[in-house]
Amino acid sequence: MIQPQTQPTIQAETRPRTQAESRPRPGAVVEFSGVVKEFAGHRALAGFDLTLHAGEFVALLGPSGSGKTTALRVLAGLESTDAGSILIDGTDVSRMATSRRDMGMVFQSYSLFPHLSAGENVEFGLRMRKVRGEERRSRAAEALALVGLDAHYDRFAHQLSGGQQQRVALARALVTRPRVLLLDEPLSALDAKVRVQLREEIRRIQTELGITTLFVTHDQDEALAVADRVAVMRDGLVEQVGTPEELYTRPASPFIADFVGLSNRLAGEVRHGFARVQGAVLPLVDPSHPDGDVLVSVRPEDLELTDLELTEDDARGQVLSTSFHGSLRRTTVRLDDGTLVFVQHGARLHPSKGDRIGVRFTGVPVSVETLRPEA
Amino acid sequence: MNRSELSSGRPAAPAVAHAPSRPVRTAILGVIGLVFAVPIVAMVEFTLRKGLGGGHDFSRWSALFAGGASGQYRPVLTALGNSVGLALGTVLIVLLLLVPTLLLVHLRFPRLRRLIEFVCILPISIPAIVLVVGLAPVYSVIAGIVGSGVWTLAFAYGITVLPFAYRAIQSNLDGVDVRTLSEAARTLGAGWGSVLLRVLVPNLRRGILAGAFIAIAVVLGEFTIASLLNRITLQTALVVVSKADPYTAVILSLLALGFAFVLLLVIGRLGAVRTRPARRPTPGGQP
CATH class of the missing domain: 1.10.3720.10 (MetI-like)
Structure with missing residues (x-):
C-alpha cells in the first residue's frame, strides 16, 4: 500500500526561512550517565551509560526486558529516573516535563490522533508551539512531503495503511524540528517488505536533517542496517557499543555474538591467547583472556564444509539438515563427538542429509566466555 | 445527520457475515417501534377525548395553552x-x-x-x-x-x-x-x-x-x-x-x-x- 516515492526534497532549504526555523539546529548531544530506573523492585535500568553524538543515529538493541524501551522513555520524560542524569547539550533534563523536552517520538503502536486528519496530526506540535495558521499548515504540508504523503493531508488514520500511519507519525515528530528523534520500535507492527522500505527511508530523512536519533529495536537486522552505532543492552546495562561492523566481527561477549547474528557456541579451552576448539587453534578477539575452559562463539560463515577425501585435520560429522536462504545455504552438521554446528555456505554447494562431511574453521578471531563450574 | 457524515467521510463498514436481511430488520424495527408507540399514542388519544360521549377534540390542549401558564x-x-x-x-x-x-x-x-x-x-x-x-x-x-x-x-x-x-x-x-x-x-x-x-x-x-x-x-x-x-x-x-x-x-x-x-x-x-x-x-x- 505504500505510495511510490515522490521527490524526496527538503523544501525548507529552498524557501525563505521563518524565525522559528532559523534557530541553529545541528543535532544535539545526549548523555545518559548512571541512569537507574526501578519498577516494583525490578531494575529496568541499572546505571545506564550512553552518549549520542550530534547528528548520530544510535540503535538500542536487546532482548525484551533488557531495558531498551525504558531507556528511551526516560529520555522522553515518559518515565522518571531514580538516579543518574540525562544531559542534552550539557543541560540536565531528567527533572523536566515531557512537554518541554523538545523531542520527537514515533511509537510502536499506531499513535495518530484518530479525530484529526493526517495534516492536523502533523500540525499538532506546531499548534502547541503557537505557530500561526498559515505557516503551520505549510510546514505540516512540507513535513508530509518529506515522507512522501503530501497528497494525504486530509486523510484520517483509519484511511491510511500501517506504513502510511507510521510515516505520518514520523512527519509529526519531525515537523517541530526537535533536538532528538526517538523511535520506539516504529516498524515492528508492519509487514516485512514495508518494514525494510520504511527503515531505509527513516535513515535517509535522518541523514538529511542531521537530527540525533535513538532507535529502539529488538530486530538485529534492523539495527545493523540503519544505525551509525549500535548499543546492545542486557539486564539494564549496555553490554557493548560500536559500529555494526565492530559488533558483528568483534563481539565483546558470546551474548553479543549470539544476539547479533547467528553463532555456534562450542566447548573449548584458552591457552596462551588462543582458543582450541574441535582440534583447531583460533585467535581471540580479546587475547588477554585468562587460560581455562571456555565456550567459543563461531559464526556460521566462519566455518567451511570440506570434502572428507581431501582433508585430515578437519572435524568430521554427518549432515543433519540443510536450508535454502536465497544466495546462501545453512547446513546443520552433527560432529562425531555429538556437537551440533551450523555452517553457512554458498547455495551452489548442496549437501544431502546423511552425508559424511568435514568442517573447517576459517581462522577468524572468536569471542569466548569462561565456563562457570556447575553448581 | 450522523449517517450521512459517516458515509461521506469514512469508508463503508464491511457487511457483517450473517446480518439479518432487510425485511427481517424492518420487521424488528417495526415491532420495537410499535412497543414504544402504543403507550404514547394511547396518551395522545386519552388527552383528546371529549367528555363521556366518545368523540375527540383539542379542547383540553387549547385550554391548557389558553390560560394554563398564568396560574394553575x-x-x-x-x-x-x-x-x-x-x-x-x-x-x-x-x-x-x-x-x-x-x-x-x-x-x-x-x-x-x-x-x-x-x-x-x-x-x-x-x-x-x-x-x-x-x-x-x-x-x-x-x-x-x-x-x-x-x-x-x-x-x-x-x-x-x-x-x-x-x-x-x-x-x-x-x-x-x-x-x-x-x-x-x-x-x-x-x-x-x-x-x-x-x-x-x-x-x-x-x-x-x-x-x-x-x-x-x-x-x-x-x-x-x-x-x-x-x-x-x-x-x-x-x-x-x-x-x-x-x-x-x-x-x-x-x-x-x-x-x-x-x-x-x-x-x-x-x-x-x-x-x-x-x-x-x-x-x-x-x-
Missing part, C-alpha cells in the same frame, strides 16, 4: 425548570468528576480499576428507597451547609447515574489507546490540560455524550428520591397535577417527553458538529 400550572413550569437545572448539574458532576477520575485511574493507577468499577456499579444494586434512607441524614448536613435548594439533589443523582455513565465512558476508554495518544501529545509539547481537552476528550466524545444523555434521561424521569426528600421536580409536580386533573397531567407528560427528545437531539447535534474536520483553505497544499 405554574408549579409544573417551575418543576420543569428545576429538573432541567438538576439534569445539567448531574451532567456537570459526571463530566468534571467521573471523566477525569476514570482517565487518572486508566493512565496512572490501573490497579484501582477493579475498585472503581465496583464502586461505580454499586448504586444500581441499591433500590432508590434504600438510598434515600441513607441519604436523608446526609442531606440534613448538606442543608446546614449549602441550604436545601433543589439543586442539591444533583449530588444524589450523580450517584444514581454513576453505573450508566461509567459503563458508557469506560467502554469508550477501552476502545481508545489513551496511553499512547496522551504520550504522543506530551512528546509533541502538550501539557496535561491540552492532552485532556485537545486529544482525550475529542476521542472520548462518544462515551462522554452517551453518559450525559443517560444522565439527563435518568434525572428527568426520577421520582422516588425527589419525592421522598420533598423536592419539587417535574415528576413529583406531574403526580400532584394528576391528582387534580389527569388529562392535563398526561398532556404535560407528553410535552415533557417531547422536550427531552428535543434536548437530546440538540446535544447530539452539538457533539457531531465538533468532530467535523476543519478543511484546509488550499486544496492542493503545495507551499
